[in-house]
Amino acid sequence: MFETNGTNGNSRNAPKLMNGCAAMGLGAIRAGCQYVAAYPITPQTEYLEYMSQALPATGGVFQQLNDEISSIMACYGAAAAGAKAMTASVGPGLTLMIDGLANAAGAELPMVLGAMTRAHVGVSAGLLPAQSDIRMLKGGGNGDYHLPILAPASCQETAELTFAAFVLAEKYRTPVVVVIDGFMANMMEAVNFQKDVPAHEAWDWSVGHTRDAQVYVTSYYTPEADTATCYRLQEKYRVMREREVLYEEFMTDDAEFVIVAFGIMARVAKQVVVSARQQGIKVGLFRPITIFPFPENELNQIARGVKSILVTEMNFGQILIDVKLAANGACPVHFYGQPAMPIKPMQLFKKLRELATDGHG
Amino acid sequence: MNYTQIQSKKVSPHSDVFHEQRHISFCAGCGHGSLNILLAEIIEELGIQTKTVLVTGVGCGSASGGLQRVDIVGTPHGRASDVCTGVSRMLPEKTVVQYSGDGDSCAIGLAGLLHSCARQENFIILIYNNNVYGMTGGQLGPTTSEVVPTTTFLGGRDKDVQGFPLDIIDLVTPLPGCVFAARERLTTGKNVFHAKKTLRKAFDLHLSGVRGIKLIDFLGNCNVNWKGDRTFTPITANELIDNEVSRYFKLGVAKQPQTAIGGQQPAIIS
Ligand SMILES: Cc1ncc(C[n+]2csc(CCOP(=O)(O)OP(=O)(O)O)c2C)c(N)n1
Ligand code: SF4
Ligand SMILES: [Mg+2]
Numbered sequence: 001m002f003e004t005n006g007t008n009g010n011s012r013n014a015p016k017l018m019n020g021c022a023a024m025g026l027g028a029i030r031a032g033c034q035y036v037a038a039y040p041i042t043p044q045t046e047y048l049e050y051m052s053q054a055l056p057a058t059g060g061v062f063q064q065l066n067d068e069i070s071s072i073m074a075c076y077g078a079a080a081a082g083a084k085a086m087t088a089s090v091g092p093g094l095t096l097m098i099d100g101l102a103n104a105a106g107a108e109l110p111m112v113l114g115a116m117t118r119a120h121v122g123v124s125a126g127l128l129p130a131q132s133d134i135r136m137l138k139g140g141g142n143g144d145y146h147l148p149i150l151a152p153a154s155c156q157e158t159a160e161l162t163f164a165a166f167v168l169a170e171k172y173r174t175p176v177v178v179v180i181d182g183f184m185a186n187m188m189e190a191v192n193f194q195k196d197v198p199a200h201e202a203w204d205w206s207v208g209h210t211r212d213a214q215v216y217v218t219s220y221y222t223p224e225a226d227t228a229t230c231y232r233l234q235e236k237y238r239v240m241r242e243r244e245v246l247y248e249e250f251m252t253d254d255a256e257f258v259i260v261a262f263g264i265m266a267r268v269a270k271q272v273v274v275s276a277r278q279q280g281i282k283v284g285l286f287r288p289i290t291i292f293p294f295p296e297n298e299l300n301q302i303a304r305g306v307k308s309i310l311v312t313e314m315n316f317g318q319i320l321i322d323v324k325l326a327a328n329g330a331c332p333v334h335f336y337g338q339p340a341m342p343i344k345p346m347q348l349f350k351k352l353r354e355l356a357t358d359g360h361g
Numbered sequence: 362m363n364y365t366q367i368q369s370k371k372v373s374p375h376s377d378v379f380h381e382q383r384h385i386s387f388c389a390g391c392g393h394g395s396l397n398i399l400l401a402e403i404i405e406e407l408g409i410q411t412k413t414v415l416v417t418g419v420g421c422g423s424a425s426g427g428l429q430r431v432d433i434v435g436t437p438h439g440r441a442s443d444v445c446t447g448v449s450r451m452l453p454e455k456t457v458v459q460y461s462g463d464g465d466s467c468a469i470g471l472a473g474l475l476h477s478c479a480r481q482e483n484f485i486i487l488i489y490n491n492n493v494y495g496m497t498g499g500q501l502g503p504t505t506s507e508v509v510p511t512t513t514f515l516g517g518r519d520k521d522v523q524g525f526p527l528d529i530i531d532l533v534t535p536l537p538g539c540v541f542a543a544r545e546r547l548t549t550g551k552n553v554f555h556a557k558k559t560l561r562k563a564f565d566l567h568l569s570g571v572r573g574i575k576l577i578d579f580l581g582n583c584n585v586n587w588k589g590d591r592t593f594t595p596i597t598a599n600e601l602i603d604n605e606v607s608r609y610f611k612l613g614v615a616k617q618p619q620t621a622i623g624g625q626q627p628a629i630i631s
Contacts, residue, residue: 073440
């Protein structure tokens, strides 16, 4: 249901056709995920179904809990106990998880959250895909914190970046989000992902692994420790901004215009760049892969050398603010977005041609 | 703050499980202190100090995380049962204990608690039931009985507006995944001693390998923040529990496995 063998037959090394949900599961299993607690919601359900089989097969525990609040908090418990934990959800469920995410960020508990995004506001406006919820996920809970957000653009990259999310979560002791839109969640592509990690040993700060000293995992303790936590978190974010930024540039070297897009919209944009180049429009693509930390400096460099930037998203502007901040007035930043369906290459091309020909860029 | 800070070298003469030289942030005469002493003593008696993970909810009882010398996981308000689920699933050989107030467990955390019972999770739940949100100053909660004054309903529960008090023992007893349910009171010395025996039963049952939730609801005072239309001392507050509150909330063991308790000493899982 989730995957079919490619033409090379059954061997482990053969690429498999998988949708984004299953690819996310595969990346998690390869990264040594030990615990999943979740609540079903379209289009995340195939992740659940995949993990319900794949996780117990590797000795992990898969549980369905009563809601998303309990799910993320059970992951908080599993992480506190030294295990690699993950959950996944969609709009309304992600909203319920924000409290748990903020608490896990504050208590410095590593875990991975898969986010499959839809167009609706609350539950109004439907089930169709959109690249929404990014602003909420970046730090929608209380307090000054950020969550690393990884935005893959293919099923292969979904597996790779889910794996990377576990590494990042462990390295910085933070929840990490992998976000794909509802379209990618259900879209099938060939995936070939072999990476493995050595067997996981519970972190020495986690509870339940008898040592001499008592271990205390919490988001608060004493006033002094609380304040120290605030500064320690900020220092972590500074280091992440310095070291963990991921992005892709395509034909930006001599570009007069640059399209900024993430996830599936970056693939649409890439096609448009290729065909626009054939028609003599000097355009390139800049794809943020980490939405936090955002490739701010890199994009600022680009903004200094182009006539204008066109941000295109399958929503009404979730990373637009970040792009504007990065451009910092160096060039005009235009926006073209729609929810519910990826913008078609022809639509985007027309928009780009308008910009390229109307003189003001 | 109403808190009387008592600094003591060793709180219980009987237990090394307590941290030395920690400030105790419970008010004088509050049953949270008694419950913490009982817990420390039992952990020590059973020799499970390094095999116990204490998960604290938010409320006055969260201070127990600073007192008990065992591994601690602090949680946000109402999420202790969910966190215990993750901890105990990943550490099935440990004794995982939730320490919550009545607000933490029966108001904001009720869904997580009941579903933990339904899933037959394997941990111990201790509720300090003072009939109010003590830490925030004594407001009415779902467990407030008609006789306890609160700062929001001065004379106690107004049935027309707030309905009837919720009895957690009634809720968990029918669920097969809850294998032990009891109510005790932390009032007189005799009652505290009785409570200890029940607490020990829950731990023994857990250590004997009987899977499921073991829940004890401890009626205790909030002598400082029971202050609607009258005020209390620790003694008069405890009298209110013994004479009136315990009429609303039935005392005793409501549920236990037929065989596992009593008889011989259960084996301790190492
Ligand atoms: C989500 C959330 N809501 C409200 C609070 C405020 N709050 C802190 S402690 C508490 C009441 C705790 O009452 P209870 O669990 O009965 O413990 P007690 O202090 O009475 O022992 C509340 C409402 C909070 N910390 N978090
Ligand atoms: S429950 Fe009441 S008496 Fe006890 S420590 Fe809290 S405020 Fe004080
Ligand atoms: Mg209370």
